Amino acid sequence: MGDRNSTNQTSATGSPGPLPGGSILHGGSLGRAREAFPDAPEPWLDLSTGINPLAYPLPEIPSAAWTRLPERGDVLALETAAAAAYGASDARLVAAAPGTQALLQLLPRMRPASRVAVLSPTYGEHAHVWREAGHAVEEVSDFAQLNGADVAIVTNPNNPDGRIVAPGRLAELASRLGERGGLLIVDEAFADTDEAHSIVPSIDERTRGLVVFRSFGKFYGLAGMRLGFAVAGLEMADGIRAALGPWAVSGPAIEIGRAALADKAWRIATRARLARESERLARLLRGAGFGLAGGTPLFLLAEADDAQARYEALGKAGILVRRFDNAPRRLRFGLPGSEAEWARLEAALR
């Protein structure tokens, strides 16, 4: 998984100083929101992320999931459920990780110094982790510019604007990169709401030059659980498994992930619900004078000349949305969960 709530346009609130380890700012920090708006009413309504507010209901967790080390057979069952849910042809092509952020951190350390191109603007951690690991990173705005890189990175659908690249174009790029030892990383953190755009079904065990990241926590609303997956050809999937080592995923995450990923009825119902809810959010934002610059069923990117004043007004009302230093007319809104939260947002936008 991992927060897809940040872009390379950093700073979610005005307050924070530098973070440890040179890290970048993300949505989802109520700690910083409380510092910026000390008089805001509690509890805060956090719309600064793209996490489904109605989480998959937690199943009973057997105590052995907490007390014992996870066994390889349990992880394999999880990877089998993920393969079925994501349309991968074989569980061996799916490697479970404690969140896709762990995969983001790992990949730059699995390659020699490379020229990396990130289709931008997008989730800021991609460029950040490759730079931190010593690679030469370029943020490019045209898809064609990815061709010259050793490592190309595309978030699809993109965060924060929802831009979609057709899987066929990605497959062509991956094929070209793979022929010369390069790699295309496709971050499908927000692909669960519409599998039509996923490149996962095109992967087989001989695939080279392509790895797909799938986030569990966003669509299933369980971001704190830390679960994500890499899908790739057999050589790369096995390499990622070896680099993560044994017991990478917690016992509770294995149990909950297996149940959730196997629950096709919930997945279908949730897609329909998120589609309805994001339509409702779009109407609310348009009615409040915003234009819409894109999004996915889990978040919308709104535009207005007075976006900064709107951000302040929302903050004073205890509602946190995502803003972008380099795009001051834009705000990103996640979905409210309850009717009370919808009413609160509506009132604050009035």
Next chain:
Amino acid sequence: MGDRNSTNQTSATGSPGPLPGGSILHGGSLGRAREAFPDAPEPWLDLSTGINPLAYPLPEIPSAAWTRLPERGDVLALETAAAAAYGASDARLVAAAPGTQALLQLLPRMRPASRVAVLSPTYGEHAHVWREAGHAVEEVSDFAQLNGADVAIVTNPNNPDGRIVAPGRLAELASRLGERGGLLIVDEAFADTDEAHSIVPSIDERTRGLVVFRSFGKFYGLAGMRLGFAVAGLEMADGIRAALGPWAVSGPAIEIGRAALADKAWRIATRARLARESERLARLLRGAGFGLAGGTPLFLLAEADDAQARYEALGKAGILVRRFDNAPRRLRFGLPGSEAEWARLEAALR
């Protein structure tokens, strides 16, 4: 955390084929035990690990720990509790990770090609992860042989024999290594039962050339939760935090870890209980004709000429212990939890 149930003397049962990613065999696999002893009675009694069988009682976990991304402030509170529990002078010197195995996997990828010396025999993953990452690894039997390495690794107390190196000797070695850019890794996975041997209190923010791994899951009996810590000088602790990235530890692990590490009364009572229980296990094993070759309060290393026949007899009775291919006279026993489990072990050893 991570299983400390493996040594470089691999193979816990006779059955398994190669594992994915060139990984090594560990204790704690009931899947493999069931294959090796298909007629054994269920449930299995797993004594093949060094995990406390009476786990820290799980506190109530707030739903936000599952649904929201962990905030940096929550991780800091966890690291503060860990610093107090482990005797570290400052929470900034403590970096939380999803298990110490994640730290084992990470460190070899943070250094250029190095000469690595592992004080052996010991937990097999140390030599394995450095070799896999392309370093030159030597397993040495004398402490003095560690001096010539770029990276020296000592498990203290050691697994499986409980050998203890005085912290003063480790501090001297770390100081020498640090002066020339080297690193001493001290794996204190089993140090919770007696803090007198921990080198953590000697670490301050300017410390170089030393990193300590602390396992949460063994002493607290929550191995599936995936939590561990690195303790080091500020530069290295910050470097590890940056390499792990944001949201490395799950929300539930943060909540449970904070509560458990702050519970001094449980820690003191558990130390006393484990000391009593390991004495009881020692009496039982001696009475059954074993000699004792070492151990810690969480496991004992037993010796007998008929150790392999004893292993088979225990397996047929549904009791899994740890054996070692290269030391056929030795078996490692973890602690039974309930009186019923004690009775079952006693009957199987009769």
